[in-house]
Amino acid sequence: MPTLIEKPKQVAYGHFLLRIESGTEHSAPGQFINIRTSRQNDPLLRRPFSIFNHERTVMSIVVKSVGRGSEILSQHPPGAIDAIGPLGTGFTLAANRRVLIAGGGVGNAPLFYLIKTLAGLHCDITYLYGVRAKELVYLPEQYKRHSNRFIITTDDGSEGTRGYATDVASELAAGGGYDMIYTCGPLPMMRAMVEAAKSTPVEVSLENYFGCGIGICSGCSIETADGLKRACVSGPVFNGSRINWDSMQDIY
Numbered sequence: 001m002p003t004l005i006e007k008p009k010q011v012a013y014g015h016f017l018l019r020i021e022s023g024t025e026h027s028a029p030g031q032f033i034n035i036r037t038s039r040q041n042d043p044l045l046r047r048p049f050s051i052f053n054h055e056r057t058v059m060s061i062v063v064k065s066v067g068r069g070s071e072i073l074s075q076h077p078p079g080a081i082d083a084i085g086p087l088g089t090g091f092t093l094a095a096n097r098r099v100l101i102a103g104g105g106v107g108n109a110p111l112f113y114l115i116k117t118l119a120g121l122h123c124d125i126t127y128l129y130g131v132r133a134k135e136l137v138y139l140p141e142q143y144k145r146h147s148n149r150f151i152i153t154t155d156d157g158s159e160g161t162r163g164y165a166t167d168v169a170s171e172l173a174a175g176g177g178y179d180m181i182y183t184c185g186p187l188p189m190m191r192a193m194v195e196a197a198k199s200t201p202v203e204v205s206l207e208n209y210f211g212c213g214i215g216i217c218s219g220c221s222i223e224t225a226d227g228l229k230r231a232c233v234s235g236p237v238f239n240g241s242r243i244n245w246d247s248m249q250d251i252y
């Protein structure tokens with residue numbers, strides 16, 4: 001059974017870093033783990049969290065406390081934790097590319113493991129870290145260390161550039177000069193980047209509602225140009241240009 005190594009550490013307002021001895025060295029950036037947060041029946045379903053980092057056998061996740069399950073996790077005592085994974089698909093990794101990576105809010109979480117891996121593959125990384133306000137920025141120094149250019153935007157200008165991440169991200173994407181774009185965050189931001197990117201490939205990591213998280217219930221299905229896809233097994237990482245973005249409004 002995976003073990004929570006120490007008590008969750010608060011890294012920003014309402015955001016907690018959990019370090020888990022997973023027993024495996026194998027995972028890919030973009031994959032997630034599915035955690036049973038309570039031994040009781042409430043919450044009944046496991047909750048999915050992206051892998052923030054993975055070093056040797058220690059996996060970390062960043063949990064934003066938004067409801068009962070994430071609140072329980074943010075207070076989880078050290079010791080056994082009922083987590084399964086890694087699950088789902090990862091991002092496409094290639095060496096020596098110029099990449100634009102944009103995260104919005106807690107959507108920055110899967111992108112740290114990605115930039116760390118791409119930096120090791122000698123990619124030139126422009127990272128856009130978008131949040132609503134300064135108190136929601138977590139671990140910026142770690143992101144900065146692995147980026148060639150690092151931009152923070154806040155809606156209220158309390159840190160970095162004042163502006164909506166959606167606007168800045170789509171401007172950067174439209175500017176071109178990248179071989180690959182990756183994003184995870186609010187739906188409008190990911191959609192705007194896909195639309196602005198023209199011919200540059202964009203991979204998006206979806207965080208729509210999951211049920212079982214292991215391909216059984218179809219509760220996470222999304223419409224794509226290739227038909228209905230279960231985001232927990234065919235994703236959460238998708239080619240953004242294949243997603244039917246209009247249909248996503250109802251499930252996000």
Ligand SMILES: Cc1cc2nc3c(=O)[nH]c(=O)nc-3n(C[C@H](O)[C@H](O)[C@H](O)COP(=O)(O)OP(=O)(O)OC[C@H]3O[C@@H](n4cnc5c(N)ncnc54)[C@H](O)[C@@H]3O)c2cc1C
Nearest residue numbers: 047048049050062063064066067068069070109207208236
């Ligand atoms: C593949 C994947 C990766 C994810 N990675 C992370 C991560 O790294 N860190 C993180 O903090 N969260 C992540 N999430 C979201 C996280 O799973 C949910 O916030 C969590 O399941 C909420 O559970 P809860 O019991 O706390 O809240 P609930 O009581 O279930 O819901 C509380 C509130 O949160 C909203 N909510 C619940 N699930 C989601 C969701 N998926 N998206 C948006 N709003 C939601 C509900 O509408 C409700 O308003 C991820 C989701 C997916 C599908």
Ligand code: FES
Nearest residue numbers: 211212213218232
């Ligand atoms: S969440 Fe059940 S099939 Fe994806």
